[in-house]
Amino acid sequence: MKITINGNIRDFDCQSMTAEALVAELKLAGKRFAIERNGEIIPKSLLPKLAINDGDNLEIVGAVGGG
Amino acid sequence: MDKFQLMKDELIVAGKPFHSRLLVGTGKYRDFKETRAAIDKSGAQIVTVAIRRTNIGQNINEPSLLDFLPPKDFTYLPNTAGCYSAGEAIRTLRLARELLDGHNLVKLEVLGDPTTLYPNVVETLKAAEVLVKDGFNVMVYTSDDPIIAKQLEDIGCCAIMPLASLIGSGMGILNPWNLEIIINTISVPVIVDAGVGTASDAAIAMELGCDGVLMNTAIATARDPIMMAGAMKKAIEAGREAFLSGRMAKKLYSGSASSPASGLIK
Numbered sequence: 001m002k003i004t005i006n007g008n009i010r011d012f013d014c015q016s017m018t019a020e021a022l023v024a025e026l027k028l029a030g031k032r033f034a035i036e037r038n039g040e041i042i043p044k045s046l047l048p049k050l051a052i053n054d055g056d057n058l059e060i061v062g063a064v065g066g067g
Numbered sequence: 068m069d070k071f072q073l074m075k076d077e078l079i080v081a082g083k084p085f086h087s088r089l090l091v092g093t094g095k096y097r098d099f100k101e102t103r104a105a106i107d108k109s110g111a112q113i114v115t116v117a118i119r120r121t122n123i124g125q126n127i128n129e130p131s132l133l134d135f136l137p138p139k140d141f142t143y144l145p146n147t148a149g150c151y152s153a154g155e156a157i158r159t160l161r162l163a164r165e166l167l168d169g170h171n172l173v174k175l176e177v178l179g180d181p182t183t184l185y186p187n188v189v190e191t192l193k194a195a196e197v198l199v200k201d202g203f204n205v206m207v208y209t210s211d212d213p214i215i216a217k218q219l220e221d222i223g224c225c226a227i228m229p230l231a232s233l234i235g236s237g238m239g240i241l242n243p244w245n246l247e248i249i250i251n252t253i254s255v256p257v258i259v260d261a262g263v264g265t266a267s268d269a270a271i272a273m274e275l276g277c278d279g280v281l282m283n284t285a286i287a288t289a290r291d292p293i294m295m296a297g298a299m300k301k302a303i304e305a306g307r308e309a310f311l312s313g314r315m316a317k318k319l320y321s322g323s324a325s326s327p328a329s330g331l332i333k
Contacts, residue, residue, distance in 0.1 A: 034166035061162050066146055067093075
């Protein structure tokens with residue numbers, strides 16, 4: 001499946017995976033982040049249940065220095 | 068006001084007390100170590116952060132801002148810097164709330180122009196309305212227009228943060244009269260946000276009766292940011308004490324010297 005993460009298209013060798021599996025794949029497990037899928041926030045509690053599918057558009061954000 | 072009372076002179080934002088009236092940004096520093104050292108020196112408890120896309124796959128073990136400023140030790144104030152519409156700002160702060168485990172104290176700023184970074188107050192009002200209804204405690208960056216400031220308070224914002232001058236300009240307080248009107252008409256904390264260039268600007272803001280000052284560039288881009296952070300801390304405290312102690316009246320001349328008029332040698 002192809003999904004868009006932070007504006008970049010990424011190809012994965014599967015038809016679908018849980019948001020949690022994707023987070024592990026991106027080596028973000030244990031880090032502080034927030035994810036939006038197709039404009040909707042995925043609450044942390046839903047990461048193990050929610051499926052990421054072909055064509056999904058994800059935004060993954062963190063906190064950086066700012067004024 | 069005696070020393071004991073002054074120790075209890077706290078800034079209350081959304082029901083939470085803070086002993087420091089200096090709020091600082093975390094951008095534009097050389098590295099996170101300098102960021103932390105400057106913030107420690109400033110004594111600030113509330114620190115602003117920006118919300119940005121995470122670098123995927125690049126230097127995954129690179130230290131993050133949060134490693135240097137643990138959220139348990141500081142009150143984070145996620146901002147909406149770079150947002151030019153109410154929609155973008157709302158979306159950004161909802162992500163921030165998820166990122167920071169339900170933390171709902173936020174800084175709303177909606178900009179109107181990338182060259183001047185002047186705020187778009189129309190979009191700011193729209194976003195404030197939605198965010199307050201959604202349970203956020205909204206500290207709002209705005210122009211120094213007293214009418215807009217009042218409207219933002221009426222919507223339910225927990226702090227009104229008018230500019231002293233434009234973001235990053237270091238021009239200081241350009242319209243103390245408007246700030247004074249805002250201070251006189253607003254009940255929630257009024258915090259000058261943006262435009263402070265040096266310590267005297269911060270002191271003047273506090274002498275006018277502002278409840279606090281938020282700054283970033285003035286500290287981060289000083290030749291010695293850590294020393295400037297200390298200067299700002301002192302300026303905020305000096306300005307606050309000057310405000311609380313009630314300054315003398317200004318008059319062109321007084322004919323009243325401080326030394327006795329009698330007992331002069333003849």
